[in-house]
Amino acid sequence: MQNDAPIDRFFRSGLKLAHLRILVALADLGQVTRVAAAFHVTQPAVSRQIAEIEQAMAVSVVNRVGNALELTAIGTVIVACGREILRHLELARRDVNALATGTGGHVRFGAVVTIPEPLTANAVQLFLRRAPAASLSFVEGTLDRLIKMLDEGELDIAIGRNRIPTAQTQLRQEALHSEPFVFVASAHHPLGQVDQAVEWDDLRNCRWITPLHGSPAYATLIExxxxxxxxxxxxxxxxxSLSLNVTLLTHGEFVAILPLSTARQHAMRGHMRILPLAPLEPLTEVVAYWRADALQGAGQLFVECLKEAGNEMRKD
Structure with missing residues (x-):
């Protein structure tokens, strides 16, 4: 294909963000009338944008099906890439806005020991990138202790594994993430070889690291x-304790269940193997808690970073 072909010219100099936003909205909403309402423009204005794309590339990006528009294969490709482009632009907007406003202050947060490390680590990295003038402090503890610290003003945000009943109207809680637990063994374990077939009977004589007796995860595993x-x-x-479990697993004596994100992280490093057995469905949520009457500025930004880190883990 020559460099001056219509498609090449369109992607080199004709493509506009408005084109991507219109096509992504059309993929989500299905009708020009709904897209026009979402963007507060007229239907002809939306139709002109679509026609502009098709004329510039000399190919169809939508087909009309009754009162709806359906993306062609070419339109579907543009929408998939467009979503990623718009997502990265939104991330850039947040980063630039945080830097421009000079968000500062100190955020104190705590988590129970079963929270996947990538969630908190990614949230911290996002926060410090957007608020380089701010600082953080972190503690681990049981959920009841963390909630007590919230009540007494010693923490701004806590992260736990379950929603909690509360009569305190100022306490807010929001789910950040949920994921399955998978069966794992060290790369040094007899079941840890990548090409080793694994059946349930192979677990019969294994030594286990289990969740605490009485916990939902323990009950599900035993069942x-x-x-x-x-x-x-x-x-x-x-x-x-995820850190203790991972350390014990690497010595090769045990099998265990771990959150998928934690297991995948160590499997990619070659430390352990995710066993080819059916995972345990999400057992609990990861939940953030904070006092609405005490969270401001940097704390609110950190909650947004936690939500974003949770969303990214779901995509993975």
Whole structure:
């Protein structure tokens, strides 16, 4: 294809952000009337934008189906790439806005030990990029202790594993993330070889790291193993600490369940293997808690960064 072909010219100099926004909105809403209402413009204005795209590239990006417009294969490709472009532009807008406004201050946050490390680490990185004049402090603890610290003004934000009933109208809570738990073993474990087939019976004589007795994760694990005739032996470890579990797993003696994001992170480094067994469906949510009457400026920005980090984990 020559460099002066219509498609090349369009992507080199004719493509506008308005084109991407219109096509992405059309993919989401399906009708020109709805797109026009969303953008507060007339229907002919939307139709002109679509016609401009098609004339510039000399190809169709939509087909009319009754009262709706349906994307062609070419339109679908543009929309998929357009979503990513618009997402990155929104991230840039947030970063630039935070830098321009000079967000500062100090944020104190805490989390229970079962929170996946990528969520908090990514949120911290986002926050410090957008608010380089701000600072953070972090503690780990049980949820009841973290909520007590929130109540007493010692924390701005807490992160736990479950929604909590509360009569306190000022306490806000919002789900950030949920994910399945997967079965894992160290790369040094007999089941840890990548090409090793694994059946449920292979878990029968394994040593386990299990969640704490009485927790929802423990009950689900035991129920799943029992359905395959497996009862963990006496020489197991009960732990809710992700860092301890990962350290024990790397020595090669145990199998365990881990949140998918944590397991994938260590599997990519070659430290462990995600066993080819059906995962346990999401057991709990990761939830952020804060006092609406005490959260301002940098704290509000950090909550937004936590939400964004949770959204990114869902995409992965």
């Amino acid at each position: 799943t193993l029992s359905s395959h005739g497996i009862v963990p032996g006496a020489s197991n470890v009960e732990s809710s």
